Amino acid sequence: MLAVLANRTYRHLFLAQVIALIGTGLATVALGLLAYDLAGANAGAVLGTALAIKMIAYVGVAPVAAAFAERLPRRTTLVSLDLVRAAVALLLPFVSEIWQVYVLIFVLQSASAGFTPTFQATIPDVLPDERDYTRALSLSRLAYDLESLVSPMLAAALLTLISFHSLFAGTVVGFLASAALVVSVVLPSPQAGEKRGIYNRTTRGIRIYLATPRLRGLLALNLAVAAASAMVIVNTVVLVQAVLGLDQSAAALALAAFGGGSMVAALVLPRLLETVPDRTAMLAGAGVLVAGLLVGSALHSYAFVLPLWFLLGLGYSLVQTPSGRLLRRSSRPEDRPSLFAAQFALSHACWLITYPLAGWLGASIGLPGTSAMLALLAGFAVLAALRLWPARDPDELEHVHGALAEDDPHLAGAVPVAGGHRHSHVFVIDRHHTEWPHP
Numbered sequence: 001m002l003a004v005l006a007n008r009t010y011r012h013l014f015l016a017q018v019i020a021l022i023g024t025g026l027a028t029v030a031l032g033l034l035a036y037d038l039a040g041a042n043a044g045a046v047l048g049t050a051l052a053i054k055m056i057a058y059v060g061v062a063p064v065a066a067a068f069a070e071r072l073p074r075r076t077t078l079v080s081l082d083l084v085r086a087a088v089a090l091l092l093p094f095v096s097e098i099w100q101v102y103v104l105i106f107v108l109q110s111a112s113a114g115f116t117p118t119f120q121a122t123i124p125d126v127l128p129d130e131r132d133y134t135r136a137l138s139l140s141r142l143a144y145d146l147e148s149l150v151s152p153m154l155a156a157a158l159l160t161l162i163s164f165h166s167l168f169a170g171t172v173v174g175f176l177a178s179a180a181l182v183v184s185v186v187l188p189s190p191q192a193g194e195k196r197g198i199y200n201r202t203t204r205g206i207r208i209y210l211a212t213p214r215l216r217g218l219l220a221l222n223l224a225v226a227a228a229s230a231m232v233i234v235n236t237v238v239l240v241q242a243v244l245g246l247d248q249s250a251a252a253l254a255l256a257a258f259g260g261g262s263m264v265a266a267l268v269l270p271r272l273l274e275t276v277p278d279r280t281a282m283l284a285g286a287g288v289l290v291a292g293l294l295v296g297s298a299l300h301s302y303a304f305v306l307p308l309w310f311l312l313g314l315g316y317s318l319v320q321t322p323s324g325r326l327l328r329r330s331s332r333p334e335d336r337p338s339l340f341a342a343q344f345a346l347s348h349a350c351w352l353i354t355y356p357l358a359g360w361l362g363a364s365i366g367l368p369g370t371s372a373m374l375a376l377l378a379g380f381a382v383l384a385a386l387r388l389w390p391a392r393d394p395d396e397l398e399h400v401h402g403a404l405a406e407d408d409p410h411l412a413g414a415v416p417v418a419g420g421h422r423h424s425h426v427f428v429i430d431r432h433h434t435e436w437p438h439p
Contacts, residue, residue, distance in 0.1 A: 023174020065114030066341030205338030217389025261313025285318025293375030
């Protein structure tokens with residue numbers, strides 16, 4: 001897996017991602033402490049609102065940002081957004097009102113909503129070989145999981161030496177270092193496509209996404225992932241501390257078990273996906289999530305929490321990690337930024353549903369009922385994915401063009417038939433192909 005780091009451009013981008021993630025993790029810890037400093041007992045409500053603002057920014061801003069970013073040099077875009085994030089982190093320690101936190105969080109997460117899809121869409125162009133790209137996806141998954149483990153420990157260590165306000169300085173350094181690493185390499189520019197209006201460019205990714213059967217299946221799997229991860233992220237503390245009566249370290253260990261399962265899956269996937277189709281691996285992972293949530297509805301002992309959370313992490317990564325391969329396979333290079341932005345927005349829309357659902361159900365019907373209800377939601381999502389994503393899913397599809405002029409270069413080699421011209425090639429939704437051909 002580490003062989004892809006021999007590529008200098010990817011190595012610098014990966015390091016930029018890791019450093020920015022650690023900085024973001026430090027900011028997350030500091031934000032919680034800042035909310036308590038400003039709101040006291042109402043800190044939970046402040047943080048909940050901040051998370052909701054984060055998701056709304058992700059869902060609403062990502063497609064719009066992608067529409068503008070596809071016309072701009074990628075390096076300039078990524079560096080500018082890193083600088084915006086650094087500026088916001090620099091201002092956070094000086095806020096004195098809760099509304100100021102909300103405004104700055106919206107700006108910060110809007111910049112992230114532009115940065116992340118642009119970054120993700122750049123990697124397939126830097127690593128065109130599918131095996132290398134698969135390894136890069138697994139490394140990226142590992143980076144996210146390691147951040148969730150390392151950042152809280154690093155924050156705890158730093159808080160013994162400095163105040164929580166100073167943690168935001170670590171975030172600023174992280175974003176500036178990320179910008180410097182991006183500046184140090186030359187990135188492939190977005191490939192020019194046909195000229196399109198702002199509405200077309202904003203909605204392009206979502207229209208491609210929803211017109212592609214395998215991506216409609218991915219959207220359903222995103223909902224299964226969101227259901228399981230919401231149970232873990234929202235209710236682990238409640239389960240471990242309020243229900244089982246254990247301390248904060250036990251809750252942290254449970255979250256670490258979830259991250260550990262995700263890391264193991266990320267390590268195994270590059271080899272696994274050489275022999276197992278993406279659909280099989282992802283549906284298996286979603287099945288693990290459904291089964292884990294069902295078992296979680298009968299959970300009464302901490303001894304079973306750690307292995308169960310590990311399995312949920314395993315299933316989570318089995319579904320999440322290969323998704324970039326599906327997006328690359330389903331788009332032309334010029335459409336990748338908008339398609340990655342669509343995945344970013346739609347997947348976070350799923351979390352926007354399941355996060356509050358997990359919290360509300362946990363408070364109203366208890367954790368066993370919550371786990372069962374989320375298992376039911378995930379189960380319906382898996383059944384939808386089975387129906388939406390055909391088992392036979394070849395890259396090349398035979399199809400007929402009825403609307404193109406006979407001298408259109410796209411029809412070179414096509415066979416005239418009743419109603420148009422028939423030919424076969426690697427099929428994706430684009431300006432020549434606006435609908436998926438029926439089998």
